[in-house]
Structures are given as C-alpha cells and as structure tokens.
Amino acid sequence: MKVLLFVCLFCSAVANGQVAYVSPTESVIPNSETFPNSTSTDFQGRKLFKKNTGMIIGLQRGKYNSIELGGEAHWRKISLLKPHIIGATANLEYNFENxxxxxxxxxxxxxxRINLTYGANVSYFTNFKEGNRFGFGPSIGFRLLGLHLINGYNFLTKDKTEGDDVPIEVNSLYMSLRYYFPVTNSFTWDRKTMKKKRERQKARAERKKEREKNKDDGKSFWNKFKFGKKD
Incomplete structure (x- = not known):
C-alpha cells in the first residue's frame, strides 16, 4: 500500500505537466487568426484529430503485486460534439517476489469527455523455467489527466509446470494504476476542413500572382511612357 500511495502522489504531482505539454511542431486549435473568414458556428463542425505516443509506468495489485512498464499510442478526435479517444498499449509486468x-x-x-474506458488484452506469462501461461480478458477503467485506473480480468490457460516446481503465479482479477508520459504529438484536420483550407490557400496564391502581374504590367507601361517623353 505504501508503494501504491507513493505512485499516486508522484503521478498527481506531475499530472499538470502533461496538460501543459505542447510540441513545437503542433498545429494550433482553430481561432479567428487561423481562419479569419470563419464564424463560431463553423468551428463546431470542424474536427481536429490528434495522434501521440508515449511511455507508461504503473503498479498492478491483485493476489500478487507487479510493476508495469511499456508504451502507448493514442488516436483522439477533438470536437465540441462526441469526442473520442482510442488507445493501443504494449507493456510488460514483472512480479519481483515470484x-x-x-x-x-x-x-x-x-x-x-468524462466516461469509462473499455478495452481488452492478450498476454503471455513465464517464470523463466518450464512454467508459462497465456491469457486474454476484458478491462474497464477511468482515465483523467494522464492517470488511468484499470480493473481487469485474465482468463488463463493451465500451467504446464511439471515435477516439484511451483505453478506460475499470475493475477486473474487485478487492478492497476498507470501514468502516461507523452513523447510525440501530431495534429491533423478532418478532410472537409483541410479541403477548405487548401482552397483558401490556392485563392490567396492566385490573388498574389495577379497582383504581381498587374505590378509588372504597370512598370512596363511607365517605362514606355518615360521613353516616349524623352524622345
């Protein structure tokens, strides 16, 4: 329990750092400067998709205690209406005692925004000897500010340990607390917004080209006028 309390205090102390983290290469969220000709109602229809990857560290409690380390990737839709996030995790858990x-x-x-997470996992466990077990199972949790509290169950295969070896000891029912450290972030708009953005960029480029052409024509006319005046 002391170790779990320490992890909770550490994660809560650095949680605000994750919220403030923004990569220098990230795009900005829509505003009047990004889309000067847009209204507030246009922003409601726009969808911003965010992808990030990072590391996770956690503590698992059940019949046995384990530490968790691994990586995670997120695909998030940032929208005023019906936002969602999908996560993929690959990690290891180690039971020091056994x-x-x-x-x-x-x-x-x-x-x-404030709902439960629903997932599923597949797993493989070994005690570095003859013992090994495969498992799969569902999980349900709650995620906020990088902290992810997960309650899950492992449906495990039988242990094939022979002789006097102790069967491999694995949690069937477990609860784990993980913290996610983002490493990379990238943003993309939905196709409809990107199409409108490209159309605006194309229109600005055409107007700029037309202004340069008119400017060159004006200089040419002025040069002819000066030449005629000199004669």
Missing amino acids: NVIGYKAGMWMKRG
Whole structure:
C-alpha cells in the first residue's frame, strides 16, 4: 500500500505537466487568426484529430503485486460534439517476489469527455523455467489527466509446470494504476476542413500572382511612357 500511495502522489504531482505539454511542431486549435473568414458556428463542425505516443509506468495489485512498464499510442478526435479517444498499449509486468514476467498487448476506447474506458488484452506469462501461461480478458477503467485506473480480468490457460516446481503465479482479477508520459504529438484536420483550407490557400496564391502581374504590367507601361517623353 505504501508503494501504491507513493505512485499516486508522484503521478498527481506531475499530472499538470502533461496538460501543459505542447510540441513545437503542433498545429494550433482553430481561432479567428487561423481562419479569419470563419464564424463560431463553423468551428463546431470542424474536427481536429490528434495522434501521440508515449511511455507508461504503473503498479498492478491483485493476489500478487507487479510493476508495469511499456508504451502507448493514442488516436483522439477533438470536437465540441462526441469526442473520442482510442488507445493501443504494449507493456510488460514483472512480479519481483515470484520472478514472473508477463507481456501484454491491448486496446481500449473512451467516448465523451468524462466516461469509462473499455478495452481488452492478450498476454503471455513465464517464470523463466518450464512454467508459462497465456491469457486474454476484458478491462474497464477511468482515465483523467494522464492517470488511468484499470480493473481487469485474465482468463488463463493451465500451467504446464511439471515435477516439484511451483505453478506460475499470475493475477486473474487485478487492478492497476498507470501514468502516461507523452513523447510525440501530431495534429491533423478532418478532410472537409483541410479541403477548405487548401482552397483558401490556392485563392490567396492566385490573388498574389495577379497582383504581381498587374505590378509588372504597370512598370512596363511607365517605362514606355518615360521613353516616349524623352524622345
């Protein structure tokens, strides 16, 4: 419990740092400067898609305690109406007490801003000897400010350990607390918005080209006028 309390305090102390993190290469959220000819109602129809990748660290509690380390990727739709986020995770969990390591891959999804996450995982566990088990199962959780509290269940295969070896010890029912550290971020608009943006850029380029052409024609006319006056 002391270790879990320490992880909670550490994660809550750095949670605000994740909210403030913005990559220098990121695009800006729509505003009057980005789209000067747009109205507030236009912004409601626009969808901003965000993809980021990062690292996770966590603590798992059940019949046995394990530490979790791995990577995670997020695909998020940022919108005033019906936002959602999809996550893909690949991590390992290690039980120091029983020397058991597990490899896990899974996906989860959340719709809305303050809703539960629903996911599923597949896993493989070994004790570095003859013992090994495969598993799969569902999970449900709650995610806020980079913290992800997950409650899950592993449906496990039988352990094939033979002789006097202790069967591999793995959590069936578990709860884990993870913290996500973003590393990379990228933003893209929906196709409709990108099409309008390209059309505006094309129109500005054509107007600029037309102004340069008119300017060159004016200089040419003035040069002819000066030449005729000199004669």
